[in-house]
Amino acid sequence: MAKTKVDQVNAAAATTTPAVFISTSALNSLITHKSLIGHLQSTLPSHSAIINSPLRHTHQTSPTSSLLLMPSWSNSPSLPYMGVKLVTYFPNNTSVNLPGVHAIYVLFSSLTGLPLVSMDATGLTLFRTACVSALASYYLSRDSAETLVMIGAGSLAQHLIRAHLIIRPSLKRVVVWNRTLEKARILVDELTKEGDRFQGVCFESNVCLEEAVKLGDVISCATNSEAPLVKGLDLKAGAHLDLVGSFTRSMRECDDEALRRGRIYIDNEAAVMEAGELVFALERGVIKKDEIVGDLVELIRGEKYGRKDSNEITVFKSVGSAVVDLLSAQLVYESCMNDQD
Structure with a gap:
């Protein structure tokens, strides 16, 4: 019998394999706007109630810049993940030809706490926001x-x-x-x-x-x-x-x-x-x-x-929201796992 995505996640969570990093270019090959829209439409109604998502932490690091932390987690076997997005906001970066927002997302197993994957969440945020x-x-x-x-x-x-x-x-x-x-x-x-x-x-x-x-x-x-x-x-x-x-x-x-x-x-x-x-x-x-x-x-x-x-x-x-971040990271990670089969 073919393994389900949850079975694959459970198997991965039982190992100590180092977490992989997914770059923006890799992320672009794993999801599309169409696939993410469909994923959110199907998962938000059922999963939003089982995801714990505290209000984001926002820290002003200078008069113009800030650091944001967005955690979320699920203890449900149907969504065995916890994650956090770290975001920096530097609007004056346009003067040095850099994006104003940079972000990293780290996804963990909520079964064992082991890190599963980290990814360039700048690209993830662009996808999920759109x-x-x-x-x-x-x-x-x-x-x-x-x-x-x-x-x-x-x-x-x-x-x-x-x-x-x-x-x-x-x-x-x-x-x-x-x-x-x-x-x-x-x-x-x-x-x-x-x-x-x-x-x-x-x-x-x-x-x-x-x-x-x-x-x-x-x-x-x-x-x-x-x-x-x-x-x-x-x-x-x-x-x-x-x-x-x-x-x-x-x-x-x-x-x-x-x-x-x-x-x-x-x-x-x-x-x-x-x-x-x-x-x-x-x-x-x-x-x-x-x-x-x-x-x-x-x-x-x-x-x-x-x-x-x-x-x-x-x-x-x-x-x-951290809920949408977690569900988006889920799609990226599970797509990556499917590619490796």
């Missing part, structure tokens, strides 16, 4: 959405674009906006060169943010802006607004009017305590907590309804 946004879009954006507006052209942007194009194949136009226009143009050129992969999709950059927002059926924001970029009055009927970038109280990617006009969903409860858009809107009474309709797990389970009609504006705010 796939969470795309999965939310599956429930919240219009089936007939044609134009995706990508605000921000950093390393996460191309992942968000790829994941949204997978989940919403009706998208035929992608408009990229960035404060530095050249970065937007470079991203557009890179995606355009992959014409065989994105057949029928037109990529372009836009110098006017207001004009770009007005075009969007789906608007995805991945910036560290502290001043609202998306104005609610510019959102057209039926738009879906995906907010990814902010994870501190000082960051805001949209104004209050965008929240007033939209039905709001979050990836997890931490969003109302960490995301500047929500924190200050709640503190000033712009919105009430009971106006946040639900979270991603409730959407997948069907416990909360997504989009009601084609004219409704929806908003999804994500800050990331």
Whole structure:
């Protein structure tokens, strides 16, 4: 009888084989946006309740930089893992041509405590963040959405674009906006060169943010802006607004009017305590907590309804979670094990 994945993990956990390291290039060969979206859609409803996930530890290491620790673990035989992600945030790295975020993920057996694998979690985070946004879009954006507006052209942007194009194949136009226009143009050129992969999709950059927002059926924001970029009055009927970038109280990617006009969903409860858009809107009474309709797990389970009609504006705010990190690391590790058989 063929071994199940859990059997393989149990066997690995019983040995003292040194943990392997999975680089970004190796990770890219083990998972795809499509496979991770499917994995999260199938595992989040059943596994989120059995995963212990304390609030992330955030430590300010300088006026501009920080260290984040995100632990999680499961004692269930169906998910015999524990893990922790270590993240550094150095936004000024752009001045020395380095990414602002770096991360490592370490996965252990929850049966024996032995380390199983470590991986470059910078790539893992890009994958899981984009796939969470795309999965939310599956429930919240219009089936007939044609134009995706990508605000921000950093390393996460191309992942968000790829994941949204997978989940919403009706998208035929992608408009990229960035404060530095050249970065937007470079991203557009890179995606355009992959014409065989994105057949029928037109990529372009836009110098006017207001004009770009007005075009969007789906608007995805991945910036560290502290001043609202998306104005609610510019959102057209039926738009879906995906907010990814902010994870501190000082960051805001949209104004209050965008929240007033939209039905709001979050990836997890931490969003109302960490995301500047929500924190200050709640503190000033712009919105009430009971106006946040639900979270991603409730959407997948069907416990909360997504989009009601084609004219409704929806908003999804994500800050990331250790639960999704653990499930994403699970897929990478088990895919790696399968490759070794």
